[in-house]
Structures are given as structure tokens and as C-alpha cells.
Amino acid sequence: MDYDDQLDRAISETPDIEETGSRFEVPDPEIRAEGNVTVYENFQATVDRLDRDEQHVMKFLQNELGTSAHIDESGRARFTGDFKQSRVAAAIEEYTDAFVVCPECGLPDTRLQDEQGATVLKCTACGALSPTGRE
Incomplete structure (x- = not known):
């Protein structure tokens, strides 16, 4: 059996892998206003999916949004000010690009x-x- 025969056999026996899109999806931020505070309801789920330290993610979001924030006892992030869901989602995407996904x-x-x-x-x-x- 020569090289070409072995290669053909290997290719025919290799299972097809279907591309179903990205296997890595970060949950969309669930945002709601509470007085002069914006509450990020599923912050903990996002941090868990990113597999990063919550304080690191929080520090980044504070810098991106230009505000102060803290994590409450139930794991929600609370930002001072009114922020739209799209703005928080964009900041999470920036974090993911900078600190999670390999550029290579x-x-x-x-x-x-x-x-x-x-x-x-x-x-x-x-x-x-x-x-x-x-x-």
C-alpha cells in the first residue's frame, strides 16, 4: 500500500465534523434599571461562561462604562447610572476579545x-x- 492509498483510506475513515457555528457563546446581558442604578442580572452566569475572575471582569466593565459598580450578595453587578443593554453587551464583547479568545x-x-x-x-x-x- 503506497502513500496515496493510505491517505485516501485515512480521509475516507475520518468522521465528518459539521460546523454548527461557534461553540463559545457568552449569554446576552440581562439588564434592568433600578432607580439610578443599572442591574446586570446574569453577571455571574457571564463570568462563569468566560471562566474569568469576577473582579477582573468588573474592573474592566467599570473602566469601559466609566462608572462605579459592585457585585451584590446574589452575584448581580450593580452599575451607578443608566446603561442600555447594547452598551453592556458591547463591553462584554470587548472583554471577550481582549481577555478570553485566543488571537491565534x-x-x-x-x-x-x-x-x-x-x-x-x-x-x-x-x-x-x-x-x-x-x-
Whole structure:
């Protein structure tokens, strides 16, 4: 059996993988106004999906939205001011691009780690080390 025969056999025995879109989806923020505060109801679910420290995500959102905030006892984020769902969703997308998805392979299989005083994104899928570009 020569190389071409082996290659043809390998290709025919390899299962087809159907692309059904991205396997990584962050839940849409559930936002509601409560007086002069915007409550991010599913903040904890978002943090869990991103697999990041809630304080890191909160700090980023505070900077992006230009406001103060805290996490209440039930895991909801409470931002001072009135913010639309689309604005919070855009900030979460920015966070995901900067701190979760690998710029090399596009997978979310990453960890934040410190390298010589800088925070970098370490991809467990492809092994890439990438600067976060933000902090």
C-alpha cells in the first residue's frame, strides 16, 4: 500500500465534523434599571461562561462604562447610572476579545497569566502566548 492509498483510506475513515457555528457563546446581558442604578442580572452566569475572575471582569466593565459598580450578595453587578443593554453587551464583547479568545486560533481555551510583570493570554489549545493589550 503506497502513500496515496493510505491517505485516501485515512480521509475516507475520518468522521465528518459539521460546523454548527461557534461553540463559545457568552449569554446576552440581562439588564434592568433600578432607580439610578443599572442591574446586570446574569453577571455571574457571564463570568462563569468566560471562566474569568469576577473582579477582573468588573474592573474592566467599570473602566469601559466609566462608572462605579459592585457585585451584590446574589452575584448581580450593580452599575451607578443608566446603561442600555447594547452598551453592556458591547463591553462584554470587548472583554471577550481582549481577555478570553485566543488571537491565534480563535478558541476560548485560554488562561490569563503573568509573564515578567505583564498579563498575557496563554492558549491551552494552540500554545500561543499573546499580550492582552489592555489592563
